[in-house]
Amino acid sequence: MTSILILSGPNLNLLGTRQPEVYGHATLADIEAMCAAKAKELSLALAFEQSNSEGALVDHIHAARGTHDGLILNAGAYTHTSIALMDAISSTEIPTIELHLSNIHAREPFRQQSYIAKVAVGQICGFGPAGYPLALEALATHLGHAA
Numbered sequence: 571m572t573s574i575l576i577l578s579g580p581n582l583n584l585l586g587t588r589q590p591e592v593y594g595h596a597t598l599a600d601i602e603a604m605c606a607a608k609a610k611e612l613s614l615a616l617a618f619e620q621s622n623s624e625g626a627l628v629d630h631i632h633a634a635r636g637t638h639d640g641l642i643l644n645a646g647a648y649t650h651t652s653i654a655l656m657d658a659i660s661s662t663e664i665p666t667i668e669l670h671l672s673n674i675h676a677r678e679p680f681r682q683q684s685y686i687a688k689v690a691v692g693q694i695c696g697f698g699p700a701g702y703p704l705a706l707e708a709l710a711t712h713l714g715h716a717a
């Protein structure tokens with residue numbers, strides 16, 4: 571069975587109360603439930619992890635090699651700074667979709683730079699929580715998964 575890891579970075583554990591005008595009212599648990607329903611529909615195995623620490627995120631990406639077939643990564647602010655996360659993706663060669671709730675290209679200039687985009691299959695941003703099931707569909711298609 572095709573297995574996908576959805577990995578969330580710093581401050582995403584605060585979704586629901588964090589700047590709802592930017593990120594909406596859904597909690598990370600709400601998003602996980604949406605993803606579980608979509609994964610079931612697509613017959614995908616799913617794991618869902620979050621960490622506020624850059625090193626722990628690198629460890630999750632390393633552990634995904636041989637365990638999961640693809641990665642959906644919302645690296646939060648590390649998107650814009652982390653060569654370590656970029657290198658973890660290229661070192662493990664895990665097919666990765668970069669995801670953001672907000673449209674990072676329409677925000678502050680420092681958010682328009684992404685180290686993840688350089689090694690990702692593609693990017694989904696600006697659709698709020700709805701981006702997550704979209705990313706699952708896109709990654710399943712990219713991996714040649716037949717539901």
Ligand code: DQA
Nearest residue numbers: 581644646647670671672681
């Ligand atoms: C974010 C966008 C980032 O710029 C920000 O630092 C986040 C959330 C998003 O999902 O829109 O933490 O990744």
